[in-house]
Amino acid sequence: MALTGPGTKMAESVQASLPESRVLVPEKYGTNGDDTFAKGQFTSAFSAAFRTFDCLVCIMATGIVVRKVGPLMQDKTVDPAVIVMDEQANHVISLLSGHVGHANALTRQIAELLDSEAVITTATDTEHVQAIDTLAQRYNGWYPEFKYNTKLFNSRLVEGSPLMLYVDPDFRGIVKQFNGLEVVDEIDQQHPEIPLIVISDKDNIEKRQNSLQIVPQVNVLGVGSRKDVTYKMMQDAFTEFCTQQHLVWRSICKVVSIQKKAHENAIHYLADCLGVPTEFYSAEQLQSTASHYDQSPFVKKTVGVGNVANSAAEFGAGNRTINERFSADQVTMAVSKLTLKKDD
Known part of the structure; x- marks a missing residue:
């Protein structure tokens, strides 16, 4: 976001280096591809952006941003990152949500791109310790x-x-x-x-x-089941599975299965209880992973692959499952871990 002609040019320069970003400026300075706001509409435009975007880079005076941000702040867990910089890109300042919103990391990234000085005041960063x-x-x-x-x-x-x-x-x-x-x-x-x-x-x-x-939260839970299993059967099977695998339930990041089970209410119930999304894959998609595990001829004849839980978990995470096969109360389950990016 910018308010002046030079600020708009700097905003477009930043946007060119960050393709996923957008430029928001006054109508009189906007060019093709820029989002604009009319004269007198800056406050409402700022408020809408604050509620919509993950990060605001404000090319303007810090005082202006502080006055606009103050009434909008809710909590560090939900507020977006807010970064302030001057029109000449001398300084890039991490103003709000330094850790949770990634403002500190983004400030360093932008400062490096523009050969600017990053200004970060978070105590753990200034003391150079791992927050x-x-x-x-x-x-x-x-x-x-x-x-x-x-x-x-x-x-x-x-x-x-x-x-x-x-x-x-x-x-x-x-x-x-x-x-x-x-x-x-x-x-x-x-x-x-x-x-x-x-x-x-x-x-x-x-x-x-x-x-x-x-x-x-990196564990993808693959689930297979007979038709119309009850919520209790699903919940009991999950509890037993976690006990057997010594898994914390909070580690589950999504629940996956085959497309033919997308109508099973118990699978959606489990995902809702865990607060995670569901994904369902076609039998054709799971062919590439099903061969890695023992398969049931009956299940293969019924849904197209002979091991729903393991094949879905591997397909959803991209890695082999940590368990071979688990079955209880007409429910099968398997877990595969997502690969976390390593530090360079």
């Missing part, structure tokens, strides 16, 4: 009482207080920098007074005081 909420994002992680625990653990990091980190072997090698954290290979009970962060999707992690488990 807990940023760390969780790298693993697509969830943890309880987000705001309370974020403040608690990040404060310890900023103060330089001891803080240990244990990463489940399944997730090692993804993040390489853990500034401010003492990484341990095993959960050490000898120092219970030192808070511990655990990154794992397992429910059998050894418990201790002052610990926080970050649960990577």
